[in-house]
Amino acid sequence: VSRCGMIYMEPGTLGWEPLLQSWINTLPNSIIDQNKTVIKQMFLRFCEPLLYLIRKGGVKELSATSDSNLVRSTMNLFDCFMDDFYDTKYVTALPDLDSRAQLEGVFFFSCIWSLGGTLDTSGRDKFNLLFRGLMEKEFPIALKQQFNFPFDIPPxxxxxxxxxxxxxxVYDFRFIKEGKGRWKPWSDELSSAPAIPRDIPVNQIIVTTIETIRNMEVMMYLLTHKKPVLFIGPTGTGKSSYITSLLLHRMSKELYTPLFINFSAQTSAKQTQDIIMGKLDRRRKDELEFHPPPPPPEKEGKVWSKSLQRRVAQWGVFGPPLGKQCVVFVDDVNMPMKEEYGAQPPIELLRQWLDHWQWYDLKDVSPLTLIDIQLVCAKGPTSQGGNVITPRFLRHFNTLCIDEFNDAVMISIFSKIMLWHLDTRGFSKEFDPCIEEIVLATLDIYKLSLANLLPTPAKSHYFFNLRDFARVIQGVLLSVPEAMEDLQSMKRLWVHEVLRVYYDRLVDDNDRNWLFDTLHNVCRDKLHEDMNELFSRLITTSSKIGEEELRQLIYCDFANPKADSRNYIEVLDLEHLRNVCEGYLNEFNNMTKKPMNLICHRALVPLVSYPQAAPQSWIVGWGRRLGTTVVDQARHSYLRVEISKQYGMTEWHEDIKSVLRKASSSDQHGVFLFTDSQV
Incomplete structure (x- = not known):
């Protein structure tokens, strides 16, 4: 190193213009020099003011980016439209004017969804204003003064x-490469979107919106052209569901093999490498002659030499089955814990793969080359927790962002789900007015909770997101016509679900009183009901429905153990429900070697009655006994961890295998039960 001169170039000094010139040299030879000059001039004219807006224009990115990454992302998306320009017949039949028009349209579309793809909703409004000004022959003087540009924008x-x-x-249109090209509204795709299937489970419903259509289409462009994609959005916006649906249902199963990985704080580089290598096959030498490894980034456009192919074959080349692409989806990619020096080992492993297309065998440290693999990742905004990812990793990705849904989108999504439920369950038209009322009431509770129930050190769990909105609606979707006499019954069920989702999380009397006052106001304004009249049967001594009265409001699906179907109904006799719970408890005690001596008191019954299934549940303050009771009443099988002095990783793995075998070998749901003391 002492004899090696090192030259370090600041990114700000180097700029993105050298990247532009290098990329233009890789464009298809069929694009004439005159059109290449047009492309270069458009990059120079648009990118400088748009990057100035992003950095100094008062807009907010959902994920931090660099100028070179945004410009490179524009080039990547531009490349996705170049397939036809490699076809000599297509280019020969295309007039020069149409060719230039198509290239201009491709640039506009690529620029919008690369430079403008990381902005939040308010930032996109400013981006739209500036972008329209740049498309004019003379840039408006008023816009230059508004954005305070310190440079001139040439025509x-x-x-x-x-x-x-x-x-x-500008975000409302997609570019179709036909003739001179045409701009088609994304909303046209919405009209042809398929309806929600009648037999789909509630937690698998994906309601198509304009936001999902355009993000998925842009992602399809990138994935089908082997470009890494990073999808960013707040909790509850459906990032993972959209990508999973795209990989499983929209991409060709003959050409693409998906691999799903969920990162956590404890994910290690070894686990990541083992998961990916477990899905890959070793390639033979004869396969490498026809499918050589992709060139490293600095050698794009060049071909691996025969000698290099032979040398790589000696190392070992791995990939999916011949003729397929393996798409690795890494969810919560920013979750791994940082090590002593600030790096995140699983991310550094993925970065090494993207940089060099290889990593090393964990036993003999021999290089392993990976081919026919591409990466798509998802994460939440840095503002919602998680670690900041190194720019050396992010530079490889095209970043797409989905912001918090506005009121109109949320109303549209959950109204469609409510309408689907009433239709598939066979409710009468009498219940149709409750669709709008319940959705608007839930929206009010959600927004007011975000504004008033703020997290503090003593209330660190006061975090509310779109999943809480969805849980209230999912609770209402448990209703059936046999148990709902009229609209008032549906509205009482809605109040119960709000209590289970929000009230059960509150730890302060002032917060509980605020919630009850808010419920009174929302019921009056949105449901057009007086809560005192709606729950008149619960009023005893007080003239107003409050906490004491609503503690008697319980819905469950096991109040009648002898019924053929378990309907979610309101419990009118709490003493009868307590006897039913004690019956389940006695039945469990007669079957187990470790009976539980529990008293089914008033506070216990509502907790064991709530039936909403979730992948994980955390019961605070009651220990293992309540969890066992809930599992038994739900008729689920369960495995309970038994800790001893000899209990180690081997026993832990065997317990996990056991519960997975039970869950996969029958239709019965399984529960893995353990307490904090065992952790």
């Missing part, structure tokens, strides 16, 4: 042939 050398339509936002 284009030629007037743009086919710009975006004037109405709406």
């Amino acid at each position: 284009p050398h030629k007037t743009y042939i086919f710009t975006l339509p004037g109405q709406g936002s």
Whole structure:
């Protein structure tokens, strides 16, 4: 090293122009020099003011990016439209004017969904305003003063042939490469979206919106052209569901093999490498002659030499079955814990793969080359927790962001789900008015909780997101026509679900009183009901429905053990419900070697009555006995961890295998039960 001169270039000093010139040299040879000049001039004219807006224009990115990464992302998306330009017949039949018009349209679309793809909702409004100004022949003086640009924006050398339509936002249109090209509203795709299947489980419903359509289409462009994608959005916006649905249902099963990985704080680099290598096959030498490894980034456009192929074959080349691409989806990619020096080993392993297309065998440290693999990741915004990912890893990705849904989108999504439920369950038209009322009431509770129930050190669990909104609606979806006499019955069920989702999380009397006052106001304004009249049967001494009265409001699906179907109904006789719970407890004690001596008191019954299934549940303050009672009443099988002095990792793995075998070998749901003391 002492004899090696090191030259370090600051990214700000180097700029992104060298990347642009290098990329233009890789464009298809069928694009004439005149059109390459047009492309370069468009990059220079658009990127500088748009990057200035992103860095100094008062807009917010959901994920931090660098200028070179955003410009490179624009080039990646531009490349996705170049397939036809490698076809000599297509280029020969295309007039020069149409060719330039298509290239301009491709640039506009790529620029919008790369430079503008990481902004939040308010930032996109400013981006739309500036982008429309840049498409004009003379940049408006008013916009230059509004954004306070310290530089001049030159006019284009030629007037743009086919710009975006004037109405709406630039984010509202997609570019179709036909003739001179045309701009098609994303909303046209919404009208042809399939309806919700009648037999789909509630937790698997994906309601199609304009936001999901355009994000999924852009992601399809990138994935089908082997470009890494990072999808960012707040909790509850459906990032994982959208990507999973895309990989399983929209991408060809003959060409693509998905691999799903969930990162956590304890994920290690070894676990990550073992999971990926476990899904790959060793390639033979004869396969490498036809499918050589991809060149490293600095050698794009070049071909591996025969000698290099032979040397790589000696190391070992791994990939999916021949003729397929393996798409690795890493969820919560920012979760791994940082080590002593600030690095995240699983992410550094993935970065090494993206940088060099290889990593090393864990036994003999021999290089392992990976081919026909691409990466898609998802994470939440840094503001919602999680670690900051190194820019050396992020530079490889095209970043797409989905912001918090606005009120109109949430109303549309949950109204469609409510309508689907009433239709598939066979409710009469009398219940149709409750769709809008319940959705608007839930939206009010959700927004008011975000504003008033704020987390503090003593209330660190006061975090509310769209999943809480969805849980209230899911509780209402447990209703059936046989148990709902009228609209008032449905509204009483809604109040119960709000209590289970929000009230059960509150630890302060002032917060509980606030929630009851809010429920009174929301019922009056949105449900058009007086809570005192709606729950008149619960009023005893007080003239107003409050905490004491609503503690008697319980819904469950096991109040009648002899019934053929377990309907979710309101419990009118609490003493009868307590006797039913004691009956289940006695039945359990007669079957187990470790009976539980529990008293089914008033506070216990509501907790064991709530039936909403979730992948994980955390019961605070009651220990293992309550959890066992809940599992038994739900008729689930369970495995309880028994800790001893000899209990170690081997026993832990065997317990996990046992519960997985039980869950997969029958239709009965399984529960893995352990307490904090065992952890």
